[in-house]
Amino acid sequence: GLSSHRRDPELSSFVARTNTCGELRSSHLGQEVTLCGWIQYRRQNMFLVLRDFHGLVQVVIPQDESAEAVKKILCDAPVESVVQVCGTVISRPPGQENPKMPTGEIEIKVKKAEILNSCKRLPFEIKDFVKKTEAIRLQYRYLDLRSFQMQHNLRVRSQMVMKMREYLCNLHGFVDIETPTLFKRTPGGAKEFVVPSREPGKFYSLPQSPQQFKQLLMVGGLDRYFQVARCYRDEGSRPDRQPEFTQIDIEMSFVDQIGIQSLIEGLLQYSWPTDKDPVVVPFPSMTFAEAIASYGTDKPDTRFGMKIVDISDVFRNTKIEFLQEALSKPQGSVKAINIPKGIKYLKRKDIESIRKFATDHFNQEVLPVFLKANRNWNSPVAKIIVEEQSQGLSRLMETQEEDVVLLTAGEHNTACSLLGKLRLECADLLEARGVVIRDPALFSxxxxxxxxxxxxxxxxxxxxxxxxxxxxxxxxxxxxxxxxxxxxxxxxxxxxxxxxxxxxxxxxxxxxxxxxxxxxxxxxxxxxxxxxxxxxxxxxxxxPHGGIALGLDRLICLVTGASSIRDVIAFPKSFRGHDLMSNAPDSVPPEELKPYYIQVSWPTDSE
Amino acid sequence: GLSSHRRDPELSSFVARTNTCGELRSSHLGQEVTLCGWIQYRRQNMFLVLRDFHGLVQVVIPQDESAEAVKKILCDAPVESVVQVCGTVISRPPGQENPKMPTGEIEIKVKKAEILNSCKRLPFEIKDFVKKTEAIRLQYRYLDLRSFQMQHNLRVRSQMVMKMREYLCNLHGFVDIETPTLFKRTPGGAKEFVVPSREPGKFYSLPQSPQQFKQLLMVGGLDRYFQVARCYRDEGSRPDRQPEFTQIDIEMSFVDQIGIQSLIEGLLQYSWPTDKDPVVVPFPSMTFAEAIASYGTDKPDTRFGMKIVDISDVFRNTKIEFLQEALSKPQGSVKAINIPKGIKYLKRKDIESIRKFATDHFNQEVLPVFLKANRNWNSPVAKIIVEEQSQGLSRLMETQEEDVVLLTAGEHNTACSLLGKLRLECADLLEARGVVIRDPALFSxxxxxxxxxxxxxxxxxxxxxxxxxxxxxxxxxxxxxxxxxxxxxxxxxxxxxxxxxxxxxxxxxxxxxxxxxxxxxxxxxxxxxxxxxxxxxxxxxxxPHGGIALGLDRLICLVTGASSIRDVIAFPKSFRGHDLMSNAPDSVPPEELKPYYIQVSWPTDSE
Structure with missing residues (x-):
């Protein structure tokens, strides 16, 4: 295959360095090197650590009189200045190796040094940067990008997309086709940005996806299309949404559902980062109805159990009034989830807040039931349930010592939806208390x-x-x-x-x-x-044709473990849609709007 | 290297065919195949030719009674209907092979056939499509895309871009980074589309290039950036300009001019289509001043000579008044180009129109001079020149029998600019008369x-x-x-x-x-x-950093020999910026503009 013959990229071709800071090892000993990088820090005017995108390397500041000029350059330059050093790769003195640093066995004995650009006083330290507020990070995005995490995330993104392209283009003959982003407004396209044209009253629209174009390409006989497509959606302020986003957009002719699914399974398997466990294919499949019934959502987190169980049959002949009532209605049911070791990990106030959440958001009762232990959680009905139907419940819910069952009764979809939310909420609660519910290395x-x-x-x-x-x-x-x-x-x-x-x-x-x-x-x-x-x-x-679109920002976010999609986008907008670095969107003088035949209609007080 | 281990892409994975129409050869004889394609044409209810993106194949319509159902399906389906056929690859009867068709040695003996979609009467025939007007082609773009030429152009584009990505990402460690297209209006950005936001009076702008972002990425330590970037430019109506276009956008830190040039030379060499002569590197280089002096333009076509020559020295002591006058001014000069065999190929009206062009557009005199032949071209001055300075002129212009020298006098830049235009004009004229001036296989x-x-x-x-x-x-x-x-x-x-x-x-x-x-x-x-x-x-x-952007649409246009960039873009806009298929830009109801705090200011009669 392609990947077995892959050679490492040349990272220093065409530029004024011989090596990157991060690549030097004992195997480079004695080599004359030229490095370019940023001063990460300096220790007692003896050493400085130089950084580039690839890593860190220790540079010895020369102390002999003959090298005074070099010493002055390296000692005077502020942290985060850009310098070029020429010198020799030497061993660190015995005992001074740093096993935590990939370049920790060597250091650079400098012969020549030049300040390429001096750095003014920074608004914060680069290395502590992830602790800054997001607003500061976005305002000084060009500094934030120097952090290890942002460098890593953007490189993982680039590499995964490149592998996807190899899979689609080189292995399966897909054609990368660019489609327009200045298009016609779609019916009911309330989330589409408008773009005024130079014809009075006529507007382009920035489409939410290339849906129409990809279908038209199939009609045009372009058979196997893909595009890493920029899409636009104007939803106003919403956390973790960006007004522009990227999707891996795919369409094929003469394909069925299984065909598309196999293609995507292969795509993810091929492009998955090699430092992670390989992706196992085929992926499991579940109907929408099953997903709702067992997880209360159409996007189940299948990394853990705690599935929703229909326990209506256990209560067919119950005397408990609200269960009776629920079961008497069409679509009425009794449902439950089992929180393993809930008795040990959930606190009384957790249960209270769960019950309050159910009432506030779903107008539903939730009962906590403790099958094996005999502890009073302020739930009189729970006791009755246990006595009446404990055996059936215990069997269906597969309960063990210390488990808590959360039970609700009502219309199928509502009950499932509520328990689906509680399932995730309880997983968070248990994890906050140190129980491992979701394996962080697992991709399900x-x-x-x-x-x-x-x-x-x-x-x-x-x-x-x-x-x-x-x-x-x-x-x-x-x-x-x-x-x-x-x-x-x-x-x-x-x-x-x-x-x-x-x-x-x-x-x-x-x-x-x-x-x-x-x-x-x-x-x-x-x-x-x-x-x-x-x-x-x-x-x-x-x-006949079909296709799929993968949300790239979200996918890379999950792969890198980033906490927000803003951490996998080079220049994201704030959740209000602003570019905090350049201050966009911004006002435009009325005369510059004139060629577009528009004017601002300022809101009046009454609006 | 990577490419030597490249395997051919699988073109029929995941779909309802076993093979493409274009790939079947004698080596497939006896194989049971399933093909999907469009009916290109049918001959006497005996054969039909099936087409997909990959090519054409002949299908034998069964004539025996037992296959009457299949026959009916294949004979009833209108041309351009989509069909699926299952059958066996067989040899064509001796003497019936078609050497012009890659699949011309075989045909398909059909067992099963199904109409996947029937085609209504087309607005034109697909095969003659390139002869239709461009407006019709753009209106029915999904049909135009079925033409061999459009399929070819879009595939060459996809493949070249893929190779560029391999070169940048896999061979040289570049990072593919997406930058925003909703940005802040740049100072004096008269060619930037505005995009109203949901904040009154605030607008995003669609940038003309990622210039600011790529520089900020360098400040952010992202060292080797590239992007196949969508850019926007609102210039109103201009032929061969598109409101959105694509550039290969590159930026590097610690690089100089030679570094960027070497990178690009390697990039084009690596990505160049293998069916063309390889790109020879390094590329020649010329200063702006040389380009103006020798070609009268900053983008010289170096596929042919006919360079501008300064012949001022020949005329230092001339008695011809208008040359004297020109040479007496600062920057004044006498310049000429030599049209090889001009006497043979240029007509009297050509010379007249050349002189008229010079007067109309440059307010300049142009004199045609015939050094070796003694023919009167209605130019009294020409005769005098020849007699007075013929030797010097002949030496500097390297004239041969039948050549025509076009001579002008005036300010350096004006004279060069005029002769640069005439040089191209004369090349077109000579080519129209059958002289090969520019080798169509040459990429200079x-x-x-x-x-x-x-x-x-x-x-x-x-x-x-x-x-x-x-x-x-x-x-x-x-x-x-x-x-x-x-x-x-x-x-x-x-x-x-x-x-x-x-x-x-x-x-x-x-x-x-x-x-x-x-x-x-x-x-x-x-x-x-x-x-x-x-x-x-x-x-x-x-x-320190630098970069470059390549105009992808123009580059692919030159590589494919397309006559317009609209032929290398899947869904181009007309030269007035319209999408003729969907009718964009279009009107938007006022209530949909309200969330953006804009309203249309209709032009009044006085405007």
Whole structure:
């Protein structure tokens, strides 16, 4: 394969150094080297540590009179100044080796030194930088980027994307095609930025994804398309969302769901960093219905158990009133999750806050049940449950000594959703108390499939909206329901979930113009005129096709263990959408808006 | 190296075919294959030719009764319908091989066939498509993309970019870093699209290049950066310009001009299509002054001679009045180009139109001179010249039988500029008459260096503006002139020219904050507040750095021999900036503009 013949990149070609600071070892002893880097720190005018992107190296400041000029240069330069030194790689004196430093066996005996640029007093120390507030880090992003963590994250990102390209282009014949970002506003595109043109009243729009273009490329016979695509979404202020983001965008003709899934499994396996455990394929798959029933979410974190269990049968003949009531309703159920060793690790106030959360956000009761121990958690009903149905409950929940079962009753989806949230909340709580719930080295991939094609419209529940987008193909087994009970139709959409985060989603698309028209016009009541070019394209020999998009920022965030996607983006916006370094967005003089035929409509007091 | 171990990509992995249409050869005889493709044409209900991105293959329509269903499917389907066929690869009957078709030795004996999508009546035939008007091609771009030429161009583009990435990332340790496209408006950024934000009066701007970001990455220690960067430029309607375009954007620390040039030479050599002659490095280099003097342009087409020659010395003692007058002025000169076999190939009306062009656009006289032949071209002065200075002229211009010399007199730059234009014009004329002036297989690269750092401002010639951008470093040998005669300072800017087109440009940047402030504030009178983040960054240990950007669209256009950059872009805009397929830009209802605090200011009659 390609990778076995890979040679290490040359990191010092074309530039004024012979080596990087981080690469020197005992094998370089005696070599004359030229290094360029930043002064990390200086010790008693005897040593300084020089840093570049590759690592640190110790430089001995010469003390003999003949080298006074060099000594002065190296002792006078402020920390974080950029210097070039020429010298010899020598062994550190016995006992002075530093085993914690990759270059710790050697040091540089300097012959020549030059200050390339002196550094003014910094707003903070680079090495402690990760402790600064994020606002300061973003304001001085060019300094923040010097930190080990940012250098690492951006390099991992570059390398993973490069491997993905190799896999797609070189191994599987995909064509990297750039699609426009100045496009037409899509119907209902409330999250699309507008871009005024030089024609009065006419605007481009920055698309949320290349969805239309990738489908049109399939119609154009470009068979296997991919793009590392810049996308735009204007959602105002939201934590961990960026107004521009990047997706690995893929589309293929003549493919089915399994085909796309195998492609992506291979892609992640091939591009996965070699210092991590290899990715095991195929990934497990779960239907949307199973995901909701067992995890209360369509993006289950499958690194740990504590699954939701339906225990309705245990309580079919219960005398406890609120369980009776719940079970008497359609879709009514009793559900529970088991918190292992909950008695030991959860505090009384944890349980109280869990119950309060359930009431406040779900209008639901949650009962903590202790099956084996006999401890009073201020829950009178719990006692009754235990006496009445302890055996069945214990069997279904697979309880052990010291476990706590959290029980709720109500409509299936609501009960699952609540317990899904509590499951994650309790995992956090247990981990905060030192219990290992999620192995930090574990990457747990999961396909979620068989989503509904439509959902009731949030504002008008009598009407339908596309669960993902209106180009998603219906599940072939549910085609007949489209004309009778469309709300029951499953789709050929699939999501890829990693450790409880959605990192990708895609579908097999509709390639039949009639079906697409029926769904757009009759079921979704959209104005088909705005999509006439796409409908027309389907009429002219569109092949069956499907695709997927992976959210690159989120994926790299999970791979590097970064705490925010802002830590895997070179110049991110703040959560309010500002560039804190340059102060964007900024005002523009009215005369510069004139060529675009727009003016600012300032809000009045009444607004 | 990497490429020697490269294996061919798998073009049929993950999909419902076993092979592509274009790959089948005699070596596949007897194999059971499944193919998916478009019906290119059908011959007498006996054969059909199936097409996919990879090529064409002949399918035999079965004629026996048992296969009547298959026959019906294949005979009824309209041209450009998408079909799947399963069958066996068989030899064509002797004498029926088609040596012009790569798959011409075989055909497919069909067992099963399925129409995957039927095609409605097309607005034109795919195969003749390149002959359609460009407006029709852009309106039905998804059909135009099926043409051999568009498939080829987009694949060459993808492959060249992939090789560039391998060279930069895998061979030389560059880091692919994405920079924002929603940024702050730069001072005087009249060509930047504005993007309204949800804060009243505040706008993002779509930058013309990642210039500021790439420099800030160097300050951030990210040493070797590259990006295939989407850039934006709003110039209204201009032929062969796109509002969004792509550049290969590169920046390095600790590098000099030679370092960047070597990197780029290696990059182009490595990524050059293997079916073309290899790129020879290093590229020749020429100063800006030489380029103007010899070619009358800063982007000389060095595929052919016909260089501008200064023949002032021949005429020092001339009695011809207008030459005398020209030579008596400062910068006054007599210049000429030699049109080989001009007497044979140029017509009288060509000479007339050349002289008219010179008068209309340059207010200059051009004289045609015929040294060896004695033919009257309606130029009384020509005769006098020949008699008076024919020897000197003939020696300097290296004339041969039948050549025509075009001569002009005037200020150095004007005379060169005019003759540079006529040189290209005459090359076109000669080629139109069948003379090979420029070898179509020749790729002639050239570095142009030592540009002026500043130019007189177009509107206010007393003031200076940056010849390229204000971050360009001055030439070290001219540093002292910055404070006395800044208009004479040369820069460390370099352009890469290919066959007379500028395909790239870059420079060593200013890394000293004081120098940058002096140039911005004192020499260019810019508002430094708008660039305070960049100036501050230079204060904090900015390394010496430089970079370059290659214009990808133009480069691929030259490599593929496409007649317009629109032929190497999947979904280009028309020269008026319109997407003719989807009709962008389009109107947006006022209520959708409200969240952005803008409204349209419709032009009134008086405007």
């Amino acid at each position: 991939f999961l396909w979620v499939v068989d989503f509904p094609l439509f959902l009731p419209k949030e504002e008008e529940p009598g009407k339908l909206e596309a669960a993902h987008h209106p180009f998603t193909a219906p599940h072939p087994r549910d085609l007949h329901l489209l004309y009778t009970e469309p709300e029951k139709v499953r789709s050929q959409h699939y999501d890829l979930v990693l450790n409880g985060s959605e990192i990708g989603g895609g579908s097999i698309r509709i390639h039949n113009a009639e079906l697409q028209r029926y769904i757009l016009a009759t079921l979704l009541k959209e104005d088909v005129k705005l999509l006439s070019h796409l409908l027309q394209a389907l009429d002219y020999g569109a092949p | 690269f050239l570095w142009v260096v030592d540009f002026p750092l500043f130019l007189p401002k177009e509107e206010e010639p007393g003031k200076l503006e940056a010849a390229h951008h204000p971050f360009t470093a001055p030439h070290p040998r001219d540093l002292h002139l910055l404070y006395t005669e800044p208009e004479k300072v040369r820069s460390q800017h370099y352009d890469l020219v290919l066959n007379g087109s500028e395909i790239g440009g870059g420079s060593i940047r200013i890394h000293n904050a004081e120098l940058q402030r002096y140039i911005l504030a004192t020499l260019l009178k810019e508002d430094v507040k708008l660039l305070s983040h960049l100036l501050q960054a230079l204060d904090y240990g900015a390394p």
